[in-house]
Amino acid sequence: MLAKAIILVIFGTSLVLAGHPKFTACDSGVPAPSDVQITDCEGNSCVFDKTKSYNLTVNFIAPVDATDAKLDIKAKIGPVVLPWPGQPTNICNNFVPCPMKSGEKYVYQADFAHLSSYPSVSGTVIYRLNDGDGNAMFCFKLKFKLE
Numbered sequence: 001m002l003a004k005a006i007i008l009v010i011f012g013t014s015l016v017l018a019g020h021p022k023f024t025a026c027d028s029g030v031p032a033p034s035d036v037q038i039t040d041c042e043g044n045s046c047v048f049d050k051t052k053s054y055n056l057t058v059n060f061i062a063p064v065d066a067t068d069a070k071l072d073i074k075a076k077i078g079p080v081v082l083p084w085p086g087q088p089t090n091i092c093n094n095f096v097p098c099p100m101k102s103g104e105k106y107v108y109q110a111d112f113a114h115l116s117s118y119p120s121v122s123g124t125v126i127y128r129l130n131d132g133d134g135n136a137m138f139c140f141k142l143k144f145k146l147e
Contacts, residue, residue: 021046026126026139033060033138034105045122045143053113060108060129060138062100068092068132069100075144077123084125087112091129100137120147 019042025032037057038046048054069091073084087110092098096106108129122145129137 019043019046021142023140023142026128026136026141030128030136030139031060031063032140033058035059036140036142038142045145047145047147048114049147050114050116050118050120053111055109055111058108058127058129058138058140060106062102062104062106062137064131064135064137065099065102066131066137067099069096069098069137070130070132072128072130074126074128075121075123076126077121081126086115114146118146122146 019038019040021036021038021041022044023032023036035058037055039054039056040052041047041054070089071087071091072089073087074081075084076082088094091108091110095108095110100106122143125142125144126139127142128139131137
């Protein structure tokens with residue numbers, strides 16, 4: 001009985017730690033990932049604590065063959081769109097294997113943190129992966145609050 005309770009506690013904790021936030025596709029014609037998971041994030045908006053680190057996992061299917069892939073991360077705060085600092089942009093062979101083949105499944109996983117000097121704001125983060133020619137491989141939007 002105790003072993004079952006411990007397994008349930010561990011399993012329940014892992015569900016909370018790897019949340020499935022609600023995300024939306026960016027534009028028509030641009031593929032959205034099949035799944036997005038972020039540590040401690042569940043529901044319509046992620047609340048990020050500037051004193052913590054988080055893990056992001058994105059499952060996607062490559063829509064085209066790609067020998068290079070670069071992240072373009074932006075934050076929309078009110079009407080203003082700004083670059084999201086601090087994340088590596090070139091992900092080939094560091095975060096996903098390259099070259100990528102069209103129709104194959106891939107997992108992008110990275111840890112991220114926010115500096116305490118970042119302002120406390122809320123908005124929408126726009127997370128886009130482009131191939132070497134600038135074509136979108138996936139794109140999603142996610143509401144956030146940084147405190």
